[in-house]
Amino acid sequence: MDFVQSTFSKEEPSDAHLQWSRSVCPYCGVGCGLLIGQEKNQILKIKGDPQHPANLGMICAKGGTLGEMMKAPGRAEFPMMRTGAGETLARTSWDAALDHISEKIKSTVAAHGPDSFAFYISGQLLSEDYYVINKLAKGFLRTNNVDSNSRLCMASAVSGYTTSLGADAPPGSYADIELADCIFIIGANMAECHPVLYQRIRQHKLKNPRTRIIVVDPRRTLTCEIADLHLAILPGTDVALLNGLLRVLIENKQVDREFIARHTQGWGEMEREIMSEAPEIYANQSGVALADLLKAASWIGGAAKGFLSFWTMGLNQSIHGTANNNGVINLHLATGRISKPGSGPFSLTGQPNAMGGRETGGLSTLLPGQRRLGNAAHRAEMESLWGIPAGAIAPKAGYHAVELFDAVADGRVKVVWIIATNPVVSMPNLSRIREALAKAELVIVQDAYHPTETSRLAPVVLPAAQWAEREGTVTNSERRISLLKKTVEPFGEARPDWQIVRDVARRMGFEKDFDFQTSEDVFREYKASTKGTRLDISGLSYERLRMSPVQWPFPSEQAPASKRLYENLSFGHADGKAKFLFHPYRDAGDPVTPHYPLVLITGRIRDQWHTMTRTGKIRQLLASQSESFLEMNPEDMKACSVKPGEEVWVTSRRGSYKTKVRRQEGLNPGVVFSPMHWGALFGTANVNESTNPAFCPTSKQPEFKFSAVRVTPRSFGALRAPQDDEHD
Numbered sequence: 001m002d003f004v005q006s007t008f009s010k011e012e013p014s015d016a017h018l019q020w021s022r023s024v025c026p027y028c029g030v031g032c033g034l035l036i037g038q039e040k041n042q043i044l045k046i047k048g049d050p051q052h053p054a055n056l057g058m059i060c061a062k063g064g065t066l067g068e069m070m071k072a073p074g075r076a077e078f079p080m081m082r083t084g085a086g087e088t089l090a091r092t093s094w095d096a097a098l099d100h101i102s103e104k105i106k107s108t109v110a111a112h113g114p115d116s117f118a119f120y121i122s123g124q125l126l127s128e129d130y131y132v133i134n135k136l137a138k139g140f141l142r143t144n145n146v147d148s149n150s151r152l153c154m155a156s157a158v159s160g161y162t163t164s165l166g167a168d169a170p171p172g173s174y175a176d177i178e179l180a181d182c183i184f185i186i187g188a189n190m191a192e193c194h195p196v197l198y199q200r201i202r203q204h205k206l207k208n209p210r211t212r213i214i215v216v217d218p219r220r221t222l223t224c225e226i227a228d229l230h231l232a233i234l235p236g237t238d239v240a241l242l243n244g245l246l247r248v249l250i251e252n253k254q255v256d257r258e259f260i261a262r263h264t265q266g267w268g269e270m271e272r273e274i275m276s277e278a279p280e281i282y283a284n285q286s287g288v289a290l291a292d293l294l295k296a297a298s299w300i301g302g303a304a305k306g307f308l309s310f311w312t313m314g315l316n317q318s319i320h321g322t323a324n325n326n327g328v329i330n331l332h333l334a335t336g337r338i339s340k341p342g343s344g345p346f347s348l349t350g351q352p353n354a355m356g357g358r359e360t361g362g363l364s365t366l367l368p369g370q371r372r373l374g375n376a377a378h379r380a381e382m383e384s385l386w387g388i389p390a391g392a393i394a395p396k397a398g399y400h401a402v403e404l405f406d407a408v409a410d411g412r413v414k415v416v417w418i419i420a421t422n423p424v425v426s427m428p429n430l431s432r433i434r435e436a437l438a439k440a441e442l443v444i445v446q447d448a449y450h451p452t453e454t455s456r457l458a459p460v461v462l463p464a465a466q467w468a469e470r471e472g473t474v475t476n477s478e479r480r481i482s483l484l485k486k487t488v489e490p491f492g493e494a495r496p497d498w499q500i501v502r503d504v505a506r507r508m509g510f511e512k513d514f515d516f517q518t519s520e521d522v523f524r525e526y527k528a529s530t531k532g533t534r535l536d537i538s539g540l541s542y543e544r545l546r547m548s549p550v551q552w553p554f555p556s557e558q559a560p561a562s563k564r565l566y567e568n569l570s571f572g573h574a575d576g577k578a579k580f581l582f583h584p585y586r587d588a589g590d591p592v593t594p595h596y597p598l599v600l601i602t603g604r605i606r607d608q609w610h611t612m613t614r615t616g617k618i619r620q621l622l623a624s625q626s627e628s629f630l631e632m633n634p635e636d637m638k639a640c641s642v643k644p645g646e647e648v649w650v651t652s653r654r655g656s657y658k659t660k661v662r663r664q665e666g667l668n669p670g671v672v673f674s675p676m677h678w679g680a681l682f683g684t685a686n687v688n689e690s691t692n693p694a695f696c697p698t699s700k701q702p703e704f705k706f707s708a709v710r711v712t713p714r715s716f717g718a719l720r721a722p723q724d725d726e727h728d
């Protein structure tokens with residue numbers, strides 16, 4: 001390769017024989033640029049790309065072990081099918097598998113209507129994959145049943161931005177980190193989940209010690225190491241805290257009344273509601289000391305340069321998900337700290353292409369270009385672009401994730417095609433998910449690995465090419481699009497996801513409309529569909545992206561994106577004004593009772609990725625934590641009569657999982673924590689046996705962060721999981 005290879009061969013002579021190329025990390029939404037060194041189709045070395053604006057050369061352990069990941073055992077090698085009940089999965093040809101799928105989808109849709117079929121997909125797909133899937137389902141099969149694991153992840157951010165600002169887009173850039181003097185991290189454990197951005201914040205703090213960092217998390221996480229103030233909030237009470245902060249800002253006269261008058265609506269009601277409670281009430285509801293609430297508000301209000309907020313699943317995965325998002329945005333609107341250097345509400349995306357999914361229409365309410373299914377003009381635009389009759393796109397939203405598996409369980413959806421996600425580990429209330437998959441007439445699982453907990457239940461398994469085995473685009477948390485290049489050949493018979501879907505579409509009679517030969521053909525059609533939208537990238541090409549990644553919008557080379565959206569302070573609502581949205585504090589809806597006295601929080605650890613299909617097979621990554629655990633405060637351990645290392649059942653109103661106790665002083669009494677990663681293939685029952693499928697009424701994102709549970713020692717003789725015997 002060009003510039004990169006020569007620089008690196010000079011710097012490190014031992015690497016000179018490798019062939020170097022640029023790539024992007026397939027794990028978290030930071031979207032780090034990588035340099036990969038390969039020889040004879042083997043990736044031997046990974047480095048951070050110093051020229052990529054997301055990471056400036058840094059990477060974390062997950063990115064650094066991608067070479068090992070490519071060699072991890074258990075890759076899906078060829079298509080497999082199970083022909084009858086009780087049969088095992090057996091190798092088949094691509095033609096036989098694709099013929100079978102297309103016939104079955106066609107006959108099911110003909111007999112039971114379009115909504116008897118559904119796609120359940122993933123923020124780990126490329127934008128090109130997303131586009132082809134959406135086109136087939138929403139344009140040609142005429143079902144809007146395309147939902148994604150992003151529903152479990154980013155849906156509340158989508159509805160938060162859309163309701164507050166009128167459009168779904170994080171307005172800021174990573175470069176705002178170095179410009180901020182107050183950074184508010186709420187419901188995010190950046191040290192473990194967005195490690196490179198955490199490093200950027202840490203370095204900024206080291207250079208500028210007066211930068212104030214506030215972390216809001218019920219747990220004392222690794223992220224708290226850089227915090228000047230940690231607010232150990234009670235789980236699920238963020239709305240109370242955010243309202244309390246606004247209350248104090250108003251009282252301290254630290255709101256920007258001129259900004260509010262010119263650029264927002266809804267302030268009158270907001271101020272009235274907020275002022276109706278005293279700061280003490282908000283502090284009590286959220287379980288933080290009044291002095292800490294006052295201190296946090298004075299730092300936010302007193303920021304001289306910039307006030308920047310980061311949040312992720314601690315706010316989104318809640319039955320109050322949208323309210324939580326509105327609550328953070330309210331603080332930025334009230335202080336006028338938005339779309340200015342160093343300032344803004346910045347929701348971090350989890351998966352590498354969660355943003356691309358939102359852009360290409362990857363939820364059951366969306367169409368490409370962030371169009372909305374409920375909007376007649378948006379449907380008409382896509383009907384014309386896709387060359388389908390007016391009225392062909394159904395106006396009604398498809399099933400969202402929780403509802404989708406319910407629909408499979410009760411027979412409304414008969415065929416479900418699951419791509420790049422492992423719902424038998426990652427969905428809440430797993431017994432319902434297994435019930436659904438057992439009931440379906442056909443489950444197709446398309447994954448880079450087999451077996452997974454989901455693929456082993458499916459009668460059809462299709463092998464997908466992953467990461468550097470295929471080409472396409474991804475968008476990171478700061479709206480930056482990178483081109484992922486194909487640098488090695490796919491494993492076995494694996495194929496790129498979009499190609500597999502294209503080939504099924506062609507078999508169903510849509511040859512002409514799915515005429516794509518390359519991923520670039522798909523990209524060209526997709527980018528044309530964004531013309532005139534807020535995320536217009538019609539000026540972008542693979543050729544341009546080979547030079548460097550770019551932020552959207554990018555309507556032309558002459559009009560590249562600026563670092564911040566809404567710089568003219570005209571927001572996405574029709575009148576250009578942002579909206580204040582007030583929500584009162586409400587409880588989490590899974591009552592804590594003497595039978596279920598503890599609150600279970602689930603989340604992530606630094607060296608594992610979700611359901612472990614990749615990271616669970618890499619020795620270096622298992623070194624820090626090799627098995628699942630339940631963190632408990634010493635007081636709760638005593639109350640439950642359990643010791644460190646002891647095996648316990650954790651039981652909620654939905655179900656139980658088994659794990660080992662770990663002592664954790666950094667947890668408030670009453671709160672316990674388990675990582676989400678370990679599942680049946682890694683030797684233990686998953687936390688999602690217990691989690692709550694209740695969801696936010698607006699975003700439909702389920703509650704993974706609050707389950708009332710009890711903890712019982714296994715030594716009490718219970719070999720089987722305890723039953724729900726609540727009488728209180």
Ligand SMILES: Nc1nc2c(c(=O)[nH]1)N[C@H]1C(S)=C(S)[C@@H](COP(=O)(O)OP(=O)(O)OC[C@H]3O[C@@H](n4cnc5c(=O)[nH]c(N)nc54)[C@H](O)[C@@H]3O)O[C@H]1N2
Pocket residue numbers: 028029153186187188189190192193194216217218219221233234235236237238311312313314315349350351601602603604605606607608609610705
């Ligand atoms: N190492 C690693 N990194 C990852 C991933 C991974 O699997 N492993 N996954 C990626 C993905 S898809 C995602 S979505 C992100 C998730 O990134 P994060 O959201 O940062 O990760 P989580 O651990 O799920 O949850 C974050 C924090 O929310 C806190 N929390 C729980 N309940 C509450 C509450 O009521 N209020 C507040 N304020 N906080 C609460 C938890 O204690 C936890 O520390 O990470 C991405 N990065």
Ligand SMILES: Nc1nc2c(c(=O)[nH]1)N[C@H]1C(S)=C(S)[C@@H](COP(=O)(O)OP(=O)(O)OC[C@H]3O[C@@H](n4cnc5c(=O)[nH]c(N)nc54)[C@H](O)[C@@H]3O)O[C@H]1N2
Pocket residue numbers: 122124125149150152153154313317350351419420421422423425426427428446447448449452464465466467497602603604609610611612613614676687688691704
């Ligand atoms: N309890 C609890 N549960 C949670 C969460 C939580 O915080 N707590 N978080 C939720 C969130 S935010 C998320 S994002 C989900 C994640 O949950 P999942 O999406 O189920 O997790 P992954 O393990 O990332 O699954 C991705 C799958 O895609 C496969 N794969 C990788 N690359 C490719 C590819 O290129 N093509 C194809 N076809 N397959 C590929 C992988 O092998 C893996 O099986 O979990 C959710 N579940």
Ligand code: SF4
Pocket residue numbers: 025026027028029030031032055058059060061062063064194195196197
């Ligand atoms: S921070 Fe995220 S994107 Fe960067 S190397 Fe680590 S996992 Fe990959």
Ligand SMILES: [Mo]
Pocket residue numbers: 152153154350351
């Ligand atoms: Mo996520």
